[in-house]
Amino acid sequence: MENALNTHNKEEYPPMHTCEHILNGTIVRMFGCPRAFTTHIERKKSKIDLHCDRAPTPEELRRIEETVNEVIARELDVTEEIVSRTEAADLYDLSRLPEEAGETLRIVHVGDYDACPCIGQHVSNTREIPPMRIVSADWNEGVLRVRFKFRT
Ligand SMILES: [Zn+2]
Numbered sequence: 001m002e003n004a005l006n007t008h009n010k011e012e013y014p015p016m017h018t019c020e021h022i023l024n025g026t027i028v029r030m031f032g033c034p035r036a037f038t039t040h041i042e043r044k045k046s047k048i049d050l051h052c053d054r055a056p057t058p059e060e061l062r063r064i065e066e067t068v069n070e071v072i073a074r075e076l077d078v079t080e081e082i083v084s085r086t087e088a089a090d091l092y093d094l095s096r097l098p099e100e101a102g103e104t105l106r107i108v109h110v111g112d113y114d115a116c117p118c119i120g121q122h123v124s125n126t127r128e129i130p131p132m133r134i135v136s137a138d139w140n141e142g143v144l145r146v147r148f149k150f151r152t
Contacts, residue, residue: 013043014121015129016150018078018110019068020046021122023132023148025114026067027052030060033144034093035116045135047147055139064146065134075127076111083107092117 024035027050036048056064088094088105097105097117108118110126123129135147 012041012121014123016043016046017041017120018122018126019072019129019132019148019150020048021108021110021114021116021118022068022071022126022129023064023146024048024050024116025110026064026071027144027146030064030067031056034095037096045147045149047145050144050146051142052139052144053142055144056137061134061137065132069131071110071113072126072129072131074111074113075125076113077125078111078122079109080122081107081109088117091115 020036020039020041024039027033028035031050031052033050033052036050038049040047082104085094085101085103085105088107092107092115094105094117105117106119107115108120108122109115130150130152132148133151135149137144137146139145
Protein backbone atom coordinates (compact mmCIF):
# COMPACT_ATOMS: atom_id res chain seq x y z
CA MET A 1 0.00 0.00 0.00
CA GLU A 2 1.29 3.43 -0.93
CA ASN A 3 1.36 5.55 2.16
CA ALA A 4 3.19 8.78 1.64
CA LEU A 5 3.07 11.93 -0.32
CA ASN A 6 2.61 11.95 -4.04
CA THR A 7 3.05 15.40 -5.46
CA HIS A 8 4.67 14.38 -8.69
CA ASN A 9 3.64 13.57 -12.22
CA LYS A 10 2.79 10.01 -13.10
CA GLU A 11 5.16 10.26 -16.06
CA GLU A 12 8.13 10.33 -13.80
CA TYR A 13 11.65 10.21 -15.06
CA PRO A 14 14.02 9.27 -12.21
CA PRO A 15 17.12 11.26 -13.35
CA MET A 16 15.08 14.44 -13.87
CA HIS A 17 13.10 13.92 -10.70
CA THR A 18 16.24 13.35 -8.61
CA CYS A 19 17.79 16.42 -10.23
CA GLU A 20 14.73 18.33 -9.04
CA HIS A 21 15.48 17.25 -5.43
CA ILE A 22 18.99 18.71 -5.75
CA LEU A 23 17.75 21.91 -7.39
CA ASN A 24 15.11 22.34 -4.71
CA GLY A 25 17.62 21.74 -1.94
CA THR A 26 20.04 24.25 -3.49
CA ILE A 27 17.46 27.03 -3.79
CA VAL A 28 16.23 26.39 -0.24
CA ARG A 29 19.81 26.68 1.06
CA MET A 30 20.52 29.87 -0.86
CA PHE A 31 17.24 31.69 -0.27
CA GLY A 32 15.93 30.19 2.95
CA CYS A 33 12.56 29.59 1.30
CA PRO A 34 10.38 26.46 1.59
CA ARG A 35 10.69 23.67 -0.99
CA ALA A 36 8.71 23.95 -4.21
CA PHE A 37 4.94 23.81 -3.84
CA THR A 38 4.48 22.58 -7.42
CA THR A 39 6.76 20.52 -9.62
CA HIS A 40 6.30 19.40 -13.21
CA ILE A 41 8.80 16.78 -14.22
CA GLU A 42 9.19 15.78 -17.83
CA ARG A 43 11.97 14.20 -19.79
CA LYS A 44 12.66 17.23 -21.96
CA LYS A 45 12.01 20.15 -19.68
CA SER A 46 10.84 20.51 -16.10
CA LYS A 47 9.75 23.32 -13.83
CA ILE A 48 9.32 24.04 -10.17
CA ASP A 49 7.42 26.82 -8.39
CA LEU A 50 8.58 28.12 -5.03
CA HIS A 51 7.45 30.84 -2.66
CA CYS A 52 10.40 33.20 -2.56
CA ASP A 53 10.52 36.81 -1.41
CA ARG A 54 12.64 38.14 -4.27
CA ALA A 55 13.90 37.38 -7.75
CA PRO A 56 17.35 35.77 -8.01
CA THR A 57 19.99 37.80 -9.82
CA PRO A 58 21.61 36.36 -12.97
CA GLU A 59 24.72 35.72 -10.87
CA GLU A 60 22.68 33.78 -8.30
CA LEU A 61 21.07 31.72 -11.06
CA ARG A 62 24.52 30.82 -12.37
CA ARG A 63 25.53 29.83 -8.86
CA ILE A 64 22.43 27.65 -8.42
CA GLU A 65 23.17 25.87 -11.71
CA GLU A 66 26.85 25.45 -10.85
CA THR A 67 26.05 24.09 -7.39
CA VAL A 68 23.52 21.56 -8.72
CA ASN A 69 26.04 20.33 -11.29
CA GLU A 70 28.76 20.09 -8.63
CA VAL A 71 26.49 17.99 -6.43
CA ILE A 72 25.62 15.72 -9.38
CA ALA A 73 29.32 15.31 -10.15
CA ARG A 74 30.05 14.16 -6.58
CA GLU A 75 28.48 10.77 -7.43
CA LEU A 76 26.41 10.70 -4.26
CA ASP A 77 24.33 7.66 -3.33
CA VAL A 78 20.59 8.26 -3.24
CA THR A 79 19.07 6.31 -0.36
CA GLU A 80 15.72 5.82 1.34
CA GLU A 81 14.90 5.72 4.99
CA ILE A 82 11.57 4.94 6.63
CA VAL A 83 10.77 7.08 9.63
CA SER A 84 7.72 7.62 11.80
CA ARG A 85 5.59 10.61 11.09
CA THR A 86 6.44 12.17 14.46
CA GLU A 87 10.19 11.77 13.88
CA ALA A 88 9.80 13.31 10.43
CA ALA A 89 7.77 16.24 11.74
CA ASP A 90 10.80 17.51 13.66
CA LEU A 91 13.10 17.40 10.67
CA TYR A 92 11.07 18.07 7.54
CA ASP A 93 8.36 20.33 6.24
CA LEU A 94 5.28 18.12 6.19
CA SER A 95 2.82 20.87 5.39
CA ARG A 96 2.13 19.41 1.95
CA LEU A 97 1.62 15.95 3.29
CA PRO A 98 -1.98 14.68 3.16
CA GLU A 99 -3.49 13.54 6.47
CA GLU A 100 -4.05 10.05 5.08
CA ALA A 101 -0.33 9.68 4.40
CA GLY A 102 -0.02 7.20 7.25
CA GLU A 103 2.22 6.80 10.25
CA THR A 104 5.47 6.14 8.42
CA LEU A 105 7.13 8.19 5.73
CA ARG A 106 9.86 7.53 3.22
CA ILE A 107 12.69 10.04 3.40
CA VAL A 108 14.89 10.26 0.31
CA HIS A 109 18.52 11.30 0.88
CA VAL A 110 20.87 12.59 -1.79
CA GLY A 111 24.15 11.84 -0.01
CA ASP A 112 24.27 14.24 2.91
CA TYR A 113 23.28 17.14 0.66
CA ASP A 114 19.51 16.89 0.64
CA ALA A 115 16.71 14.96 2.33
CA CYS A 116 12.94 15.16 1.99
CA PRO A 117 9.85 12.96 2.19
CA CYS A 118 8.99 11.52 -1.25
CA ILE A 119 7.46 8.43 -2.82
CA GLY A 120 8.72 9.18 -6.33
CA GLN A 121 11.24 7.23 -8.39
CA HIS A 122 14.90 8.12 -7.97
CA VAL A 123 18.24 7.13 -9.40
CA SER A 124 20.50 5.19 -7.02
CA ASN A 125 23.53 7.43 -7.53
CA THR A 126 23.83 10.98 -8.88
CA ARG A 127 26.24 9.70 -11.56
CA GLU A 128 23.07 8.63 -13.42
CA ILE A 129 22.01 12.28 -13.75
CA PRO A 130 23.34 14.31 -16.71
CA PRO A 131 24.51 17.90 -16.14
CA MET A 132 21.60 20.33 -16.06
CA ARG A 133 20.97 23.87 -17.19
CA ILE A 134 18.51 26.48 -15.95
CA VAL A 135 16.46 27.55 -18.96
CA SER A 136 14.68 30.46 -17.30
CA ALA A 137 13.62 31.85 -13.97
CA ASP A 138 10.63 34.15 -13.58
CA TRP A 139 9.60 35.83 -10.39
CA ASN A 140 6.10 37.19 -10.00
CA GLU A 141 4.30 38.27 -6.82
CA GLY A 142 6.32 36.07 -4.52
CA VAL A 143 6.42 33.01 -6.76
CA LEU A 144 9.65 31.91 -8.37
CA ARG A 145 9.31 29.57 -11.35
CA VAL A 146 12.49 27.84 -12.48
CA ARG A 147 12.58 25.88 -15.74
CA PHE A 148 15.43 23.47 -16.28
CA LYS A 149 16.61 20.72 -18.60
CA PHE A 150 19.53 18.42 -19.17
CA ARG A 151 22.38 19.67 -21.30
CA THR A 152 22.50 16.48 -23.31
ZN1 LIG B 1 11.50 12.33 -5.05
